[in-house]
Amino acid sequence: MKIPFNKPYFTGKETKYIEDAVKRGMISGNGYYTKKCQTYFQESFGFKKALLTTSCTDALEMCAMLANIKPGDEVIVPSYTFVSTALAFVRQGANIVFADSKTDNPNIDETQLETLITNKTKAIVVVHYAGVACNMDTIMAIANAHSILVIEDAAQAICSRYKEKYLGAIGHMAAFSFHETKNIISGEGGLLAINDDRFINRAEIIWEKGTNRAEFFRGEVNKYGWVDTGSSFLPSEIIAAFLWAQIENIDNIQKKRLQLWHYYNNALVNWAHAHDIKLMPEPEKETNNAHMFYVVCKSMAQRDAIIKYLKSKNILSVFHYLSLHKSQFYKNKHDGRALPNSDKFSERLLRLPMFYELDAVEVVKALVSYKTPR
Known part of the structure; x- marks a missing residue:
C-alpha cells in the first residue's frame, strides 16, 4: 500500500x-x-x-x-x-x-x-x-x-x-x-x-x-x-x-500531527461540501490532540465507495467501530433501545490516514479527484 x-x-x-x-x-x-x-x-x-x-x-x-x-x-x-x-x-x-x-x-x-x-x-x-x-x-x-x-x-x-x-x-x-x-x-x-x-x-x-x-x-x-x-x-x-x-519527543510528535490535522481540515472543506460530507468537528472548548481525522459520509454506500476509490489509488482508509449493542456477543443482552447515533457513526464514519510521516497532500489530491458515482 x-x-x-x-x-x-x-x-x-x-x-x-x-x-x-x-x-x-x-x-x-x-x-x-x-x-x-x-x-x-x-x-x-x-x-x-x-x-x-x-x-x-x-x-x-x-x-x-x-x-x-x-x-x-x-x-x-x-x-x-x-x-x-x-x-x-x-x-x-x-x-x-x-x-x-x-x-x-x-x-x-x-x-x-x-x-x-x-x-x-x-x-x-x-x-x-x-x-x-x-x-x-x-x-x-x-x-x-x-x-x-x-x-x-x-x-x-x-x-x-x-x-x-x-x-x-x-x-x-x-x-x-x-x-x-x-x-x-x-x-x-x-x-x-x-x-x-x-x-x-x-x-x-x-x-x-x-x-x-x-x-x-x-x-x-x-x-x-x-x-x-x-x-x-x-x-x-x-x-x-x-x-x-x-x-x-511528545511535543514534536503532537506538533506534527496537529499540522497534518489542520491541513486536512482546511484542504477538504470544498470537497466535503460538494459531496454532502461532514468533516470532523473542530473542538471549541476542548483541545484536539490530532489522534485521528475522520469524516461522516451521507450513507454507508458513499463511505464504501470512497474506501474502494482510495484503495485503487493505493491509499488505505478505514471505517471504525460497529455498535456494541448490536454485536453477536451482546445483542441478546441489550435492553432493546434504539441507539441511532451510534449506528449512524458505525455506518458512515470514515477515518483517513494519520501518522507522523504521512504525505497528506497525496491523500487530499486523491480525495478531490473522487467523483460521486451516478
Missing part, C-alpha cells in the same frame, strides 16, 4: 534505551524506565498515581476491579467504542447499559445519562473519541449526585484537555493506550491513572498480582504476600524504555 492507514513512528532512541534497560540488569518491570514514565505522567498531567500496564485493556480491567464491580451491577458504556471498554466490566459480572452517541460527534450523549441510572448503577465509562473530550462538567455533576464512579477511557486522548484539565485527570480513574496506532506508542502498552486517593494503595496491589510487593520494596512492610485479587498487569522494562523515547 502506497499510503497505509497507520505507520508507527520511531524517534531513533528506542533501541538505545532498550539496550540500556537490559544493561541495568532488571527487565521484568517496575524498574528505572517504568518509574521515569510514571513520574512524567504524574507530574505533567496531574494524575495522583500513574501505573504503566501492558495494554489499555488491562488498565480498564484494573478500573473494574478497583470499582469493585460485582455480578448484577450496572455500568453505563457508550455503544460506539472498542470492545475493551465494555469487556473489562463484563468480566467482573456487570450488566452493560449502552448509551447513544451525540448527534454531531461519537462521544457519549450526556443528556441521556439520568434516564439510564438505576439503583444498580456503579459506574459511568466515558470514551473521549478521537481525543476530543466528552462534556465532563455535566457528567461529573450527574455522577456525584448519584454517588457513581466515572472512568475515563482515554485510549485516544493523550495530551488533550477539557478546559484547564488534561483528560484522564477528571474522572475517578482513567485508562490510556500506547498501541502502535496511538500518538505515542510502545507497540502494546497502556496506563492506569488514579485521581481518587481511595484507590491508590489497592491499585498498586492489583497491579502486582494481588501482593503488597510495592510496599515491601519501599520498606513500608517487612515482608510481602498475597493480600487481594490482581494479575500481572505491569509491563516489562523493555516496553517502558521504548515508551520513554516517545515521551521525550
Whole structure:
C-alpha cells in the first residue's frame, strides 16, 4: 500500500534505551524506565498515581476491579467504542447499559445519562473519541449526585484537555493506550491513572498480582504476600524504555500531527461540501490532540465507495467501530433501545490516514479527484 492507514513512528532512541534497560540488569518491570514514565505522567498531567500496564485493556480491567464491580451491577458504556471498554466490566459480572452517541460527534450523549441510572448503577465509562473530550462538567455533576464512579477511557486522548484539565485527570480513574496506532506508542502498552486517593494503595496491589510487593520494596512492610485479587498487569522494562523515547519527543510528535490535522481540515472543506460530507468537528472548548481525522459520509454506500476509490489509488482508509449493542456477543443482552447515533457513526464514519510521516497532500489530491458515482 502506497499510503497505509497507520505507520508507527520511531524517534531513533528506542533501541538505545532498550539496550540500556537490559544493561541495568532488571527487565521484568517496575524498574528505572517504568518509574521515569510514571513520574512524567504524574507530574505533567496531574494524575495522583500513574501505573504503566501492558495494554489499555488491562488498565480498564484494573478500573473494574478497583470499582469493585460485582455480578448484577450496572455500568453505563457508550455503544460506539472498542470492545475493551465494555469487556473489562463484563468480566467482573456487570450488566452493560449502552448509551447513544451525540448527534454531531461519537462521544457519549450526556443528556441521556439520568434516564439510564438505576439503583444498580456503579459506574459511568466515558470514551473521549478521537481525543476530543466528552462534556465532563455535566457528567461529573450527574455522577456525584448519584454517588457513581466515572472512568475515563482515554485510549485516544493523550495530551488533550477539557478546559484547564488534561483528560484522564477528571474522572475517578482513567485508562490510556500506547498501541502502535496511538500518538505515542510502545507497540502494546497502556496506563492506569488514579485521581481518587481511595484507590491508590489497592491499585498498586492489583497491579502486582494481588501482593503488597510495592510496599515491601519501599520498606513500608517487612515482608510481602498475597493480600487481594490482581494479575500481572505491569509491563516489562523493555516496553517502558521504548515508551520513554516517545515521551521525550511528545511535543514534536503532537506538533506534527496537529499540522497534518489542520491541513486536512482546511484542504477538504470544498470537497466535503460538494459531496454532502461532514468533516470532523473542530473542538471549541476542548483541545484536539490530532489522534485521528475522520469524516461522516451521507450513507454507508458513499463511505464504501470512497474506501474502494482510495484503495485503487493505493491509499488505505478505514471505517471504525460497529455498535456494541448490536454485536453477536451482546445483542441478546441489550435492553432493546434504539441507539441511532451510534449506528449512524458505525455506518458512515470514515477515518483517513494519520501518522507522523504521512504525505497528506497525496491523500487530499486523491480525495478531490473522487467523483460521486451516478
